[in-house]
Amino acid sequence: MEEKLFQFIQDVVGRVTGKKGLVYDTDFVKDLGLNSFDIMNIVCAFEDHFDVEIPNRDVWQLHQVKDVIDYMIKQGMTEV
Numbered sequence: 001m002e003e004k005l006f007q008f009i010q011d012v013v014g015r016v017t018g019k020k021g022l023v024y025d026t027d028f029v030k031d032l033g034l035n036s037f038d039i040m041n042i043v044c045a046f047e048d049h050f051d052v053e054i055p056n057r058d059v060w061q062l063h064q065v066k067d068v069i070d071y072m073i074k075q076g077m078t079e080v
Helices: 002-017 036-050 065-074
Strands: none
Touching: 002 036, 002 065
């Protein structure tokens, strides 16, 4: 399941920002240089795909790809 979620995240980040080469420890700001606009566009893509609303307070806790995977599993967003 984690591998499917990882691939989904990689696809969304690539589509929204054009960034490639993610690994589980990739930090969205430090490693990819994403700004708040990029991050919110990624979040919107997740919300649209899973038909959920992700609270802003949760978004700013998700620094690395592995954080997003853990969050998605805890929230039941596993059907990609």
